[in-house]
Amino acid sequence: EDKVVQSPLSLVVHEGDTVTLNCSYEVTNFRSLLWYKQEKKAPTFLFMLTSSGIEKKSGRLSSILDKKELFSILNITATQTGDSAIYLCAGQRRNTDKLIFGTGTRLQVFP
């Protein structure tokens, strides 16, 4: 059965810290891994990764995929209070829209 595991479950940091969120996956016929940020309700799309070793960046956020070791990391540098949210990782098989989500990492950034 497909599985996505995120760690840590919860993280508390101060503004300015750098954090690394982890996501390991076991997805049959894997195609892509997606990261979402969920603040209140709607998960908002951050990154989609399909190729190993190619870093994707958006401002202070970056992510990379390792298809050999079956994991991805999401880095946030110089954290701000607005980064406080649940970060969800999801795996996706080829030829399907179904996303298999992990339980998420709750990040709290304090001033």
Next chain:
Amino acid sequence: DAGVTQSPTHLIKTRGQQVTLRCSPKSGHDTVSWYQQALGQGPQFIFQYYEEEERQRGNFPDRFSGHQFPNYSSELNVNALLLGDSALYLCASSPWYRGLKFTDTQYFGPGTRLTVL
């Protein structure tokens, strides 16, 4: 450009009742997927609609059913509600063009919070 919209925002029902949730996809999208997110958990895939048909289904009982309309909007129906059905129900849309997947990225709506008492 309107994003994914869902209604209602919140809903309170009692056990045994039936509920209908609604979703309008992002402009230009014709595929709608539904997810259930219990408290403290990641979203779980319920099913997906494309061309007014259910194309994929997750591990949910037949009490969960859906519909897609010609304008691509969708409904999720849950019959015989159980306490365990209390959750945030998320709708996500993505585009297919002529039977080919255009993108793997799905865009989510704000969800409907269902409470079953």
